[in-house]
Amino acid sequence: GAVVSQHPSWVICKSGTSVKIECRSLDFQATTMFWYRQFPKQSLMLMATSNEGSKATYEQGVEKDKFLINHASLTLSTLTVTSAHPEDSSFYICSAPDSSYEQYFGPGTRLTVT
């Protein structure tokens, strides 16, 4: 099956700094990728839809200036958490659909902001 990778798998950063998370589709192209956030013991919540070559679409309540998304190519989307705060600590997961619209998920990135 298709594979989606994320990097890094975990990151610790200081409050006020920015951190970038990469999502790559390894063996297929994805014009659309999705970013989710999951707080402990809660389900995944869609943050934004990343569109190759155009602006991302953000869900209500997600600050687009804080969570910068760049879909630079058909295999790479990045999520940058700017001016990170401890409440941004979470598990971030990306997904990409293949040509049959089956979703493949990355392994996730655990972000801890100290």
Next chain:
Amino acid sequence: KQEVTQIPAALSVPEGENLVLNCSFTDSAIYNLQWFRQDPGKGLTSLLLIQSSQREQTSGRLNASLDKSSGRSTLYIAASQPGDSATYLCAVRLGDMRFGAGTRLTVKP
């Protein structure tokens, strides 16, 4: 707005039991429905994908059904094993995907 509900929120069964997890969604205009497994602190593993035109999918001990008109899906796990312990999520896709809160399954040896 599509809402996805999973019942029960948690389930504990002895090894060997057959069990059913339920998923309901409010908007029947879906493209597909997927069941996932998530182990603590890990990403998602896709278990079964049901297209909107299909009524069920089977993989090993797992069987998922879809009744789009009533907005329901069930995941049936036969002969449960301790290794099945995880959180099971269902998600429906129209444009993006919407997830249920999950069912936390514990299978006791």
